[in-house]
Amino acid sequence: MDTILDTAKSWLTDFFDSETKKEIENLIAGNTEELEDRFYKDMEFGTGGMRGVMGVGTNRINKYTLGKSTQGLSNYLNKVYEGEDIKVVIAYDCRHNSDTLARTVAEVFSANGIKVFLFSELRTTPELSFAVRYLGCHAGVVLTASHNPPEYNGYKVYWTDGGQIVPPQDREIIAEINSLSYEDTNFNANESLIELIDKELDEAFISASVANGNFDAQGKDEFKIVFTSLHGTSITAIPEVLKRAGYRNVTIIEEQSKPDGNFPTVESPNPEETEALSMAVKKAEEIGADMVVGTDPDSDRLGVAVRNLEGKMEILNGNQTMVLMTKFLLEKRKERGFKGNEFIATTIVSTPMMEVMADAYGVEFKTALTGFKWIGKMIKDFPQSQFIGGGEESFGYMVGDFVRDKDAVTSTLLACEIASQAKANGGSMYKDLIDCYVDYGFYKEELISITKKGMSGAEEIKQMLKDFKENPVVSVAGSKVKYIEDYNVSTIKNVLTGEEKPIDIPKSNVLIYETEDGTRIAARPSGTEPKVKFYISTNAPLPRAEDFQRVAADLDHKIAQILSELKLS
Numbered sequence: 001m002d003t004i005l006d007t008a009k010s011w012l013t014d015f016f017d018s019e020t021k022k023e024i025e026n027l028i029a030g031n032t033e034e035l036e037d038r039f040y041k042d043m044e045f046g047t048g049g050m051r052g053v054m055g056v057g058t059n060r061i062n063k064y065t066l067g068k069s070t071q072g073l074s075n076y077l078n079k080v081y082e083g084e085d086i087k088v089v090i091a092y093d094c095r096h097n098s099d100t101l102a103r104t105v106a107e108v109f110s111a112n113g114i115k116v117f118l119f120s121e122l123r124t125t126p127e128l129s130f131a132v133r134y135l136g137c138h139a140g141v142v143l144t145a146s147h148n149p150p151e152y153n154g155y156k157v158y159w160t161d162g163g164q165i166v167p168p169q170d171r172e173i174i175a176e177i178n179s180l181s182y183e184d185t186n187f188n189a190n191e192s193l194i195e196l197i198d199k200e201l202d203e204a205f206i207s208a209s210v211a212n213g214n215f216d217a218q219g220k221d222e223f224k225i226v227f228t229s230l231h232g233t234s235i236t237a238i239p240e241v242l243k244r245a246g247y248r249n250v251t252i253i254e255e256q257s258k259p260d261g262n263f264p265t266v267e268s269p270n271p272e273e274t275e276a277l278s279m280a281v282k283k284a285e286e287i288g289a290d291m292v293v294g295t296d297p298d299s300d301r302l303g304v305a306v307r308n309l310e311g312k313m314e315i316l317n318g319n320q321t322m323v324l325m326t327k328f329l330l331e332k333r334k335e336r337g338f339k340g341n342e343f344i345a346t347t348i349v350s351t352p353m354m355e356v357m358a359d360a361y362g363v364e365f366k367t368a369l370t371g372f373k374w375i376g377k378m379i380k381d382f383p384q385s386q387f388i389g390g391g392e393e394s395f396g397y398m399v400g401d402f403v404r405d406k407d408a409v410t411s412t413l414l415a416c417e418i419a420s421q422a423k424a425n426g427g428s429m430y431k432d433l434i435d436c437y438v439d440y441g442f443y444k445e446e447l448i449s450i451t452k453k454g455m456s457g458a459e460e461i462k463q464m465l466k467d468f469k470e471n472p473v474v475s476v477a478g479s480k481v482k483y484i485e486d487y488n489v490s491t492i493k494n495v496l497t498g499e500e501k502p503i504d505i506p507k508s509n510v511l512i513y514e515t516e517d518g519t520r521i522a523a524r525p526s527g528t529e530p531k532v533k534f535y536i537s538t539n540a541p542l543p544r545a546e547d548f549q550r551v552a553a554d555l556d557h558k559i560a561q562i563l564s565e566l567k568l569s
């Protein structure tokens with residue numbers, strides 16, 4: 001505790017403002033546990049940049065932690081691009097303090113002689129990714145904590161290619177940040193270097209999104225969409241994109257259209273949670289809409305609901321939307337003719353169905369660790385290859401390479417195109433999905449997330465994952481475990497033959513068991529929230545569309561059995 005107390009006391013110098021100091025003094029006088037949690041470590045970069053609860057402390061998001069990170073990033077940019085006119089672009093979302101934190105970040109960059117383009121109001125994350133390349137910037141920053149609860153905020157950092165920072169830049173930037181003390185931050189803005197941007201960028205981004213997501217689907221006039229921005233940024237782009245692509249029948253959930261960092265109408269602004277889309281789904285049932293689309297606060301995740309076989313609105317999961325979008329893009333590409341250099345991509349905890357589809361179309365399939373930055377990196381690493389599309393189970397998708405992060409703006413349009421075309425053909429998006437299952441196998445997935453907060457929670461998560469590894473699963477739902485993929489040591493072991501092979505993916509705390517019948521169970525700690533995640537993937541052949549309900553019930557039963565065997569239910 002002594003060192004934690006020392007760290008806290010180091011924030012009582014003149015460099016820190018009086019409010020900050022007062023709060024620390026109160027914590028020192030009274031709340032040891034809270035003080036510990038706030039100062040036991042520095043904020044760290046995780047799956048999607050730096051993310052944490054707002055407040056005073058080294059382990060919190062505030063002007064000092066973000067200031068220091070920006071100082072480190074400025075130093076790094078000034079070293080790497082010495083002699084160049086360095087430019088960065090900054091966007092922010094609807095969260096509390098996002099606008100003032102964006103200002104602070106802009107001020108620190110400018111104090112270091114860096115030109116800053118700052119969005120005048122909230123904008124989406126994909127627009128920021130687009131802006132980095134459009135404006136020829138060296139880096140970009142978004143102030144957002146994505147779909148996390150209201151008390152969170154964060155800092156996503158983009159490099160010259162418009163993708164989030166990856167090796168080697170990420171570790172070099174982090175090393176630079178860690179070498180600094182908080183007092184090294186230069187907050188003395190050079191206002192002449194800060195330029196506000198908005199309309200020109202919006203126009204360029206919106207037209208690019210329409211160009212990339214519009215496939216001239218039929219039936220747009222009759223196609224009824226309910227859209228919700230869940231109090232976030234997508235309201236600045238998606239209604240306009242849908243309008244320009246020809247959709248006339250779009251109902252916006254007004255109660256959720258006003259940006260609001262309290263996210264007052266939802267428990268969690270995360271399209272992964274069924275509850276987040278319930279208002280929109282209710283509206284869709286009321287007005288007889290064909291489809292619901294909803295995005296997370298920074299508009300890189302997308303939730304979709306469509307009518308199922310009974311005609312009820314059903315929310316698709318991230319794997320299902322990804323499969324449908326990829327299938328559609330592959331089909332369109334096939335019509336134009338493959339050149340032989342195309343690839344699709346997903347993450348190691350997403351559905352294996354993506355690989356089956358890639359094989360069927362004869363395109364390359366690439367997998368990455370969780371974190372869309374790794375998919376962005378593939379585009380940078382393989383400039384001769386053509387990225388068709390790709391995504392991940394956590395409701396993120398990217399169409400082509402005009403942005404370099406998951407993009408719910410273009411993906412929303414793409415989802416509408418698929419569904420509108422399907423309806424015009426006399427079918428539905430849901431039926432398209434069943435057809436995919438017939439062609440490639442029926443894959444059914446389930447995600448179990450367990451929240452464990454704070455310092456003790458972090459320890460518990462560590463222990464759970466350690467136990468999962470040290471007591472290896474030998475069989476799951478009656479099928480023997482065949483492979484153990486251990487990303488901590490980058491190996492895949494065939495436990496039946498003892499054969500071991502290296503995995504060519506950066507190290508990460510992920511463990512995956514795969515059984516003889518292709519069931520996969522993956523476990524990893526979240527890098528954005530205090531959670532441990534277990535991903536279950538099962539599959540079975542689907543001989544005919546008519547067998548869908550039966551096989552779905554079988555797989556549900558299997559998943560329930562797996563959860564009970566793993567003591568996760």
Ligand SMILES: O=P([O-])(O)O[C@H]1O[C@H](COP(=O)(O)O)[C@@H](O)[C@H](O)[C@H]1O
Nearest residue numbers: 047048146370371372394526527528
């Ligand atoms: O949260 P977002 O929308 O920025 O998205 C980020 O975090 C998600 C959750 O990551 P984790 O499982 O580590 O919490 C990842 O799936 C995603 O690739 C990443 O870009």
Ligand SMILES: [Mg+2]
Nearest residue numbers: 146296298300
């Ligand atoms: Mg997000």
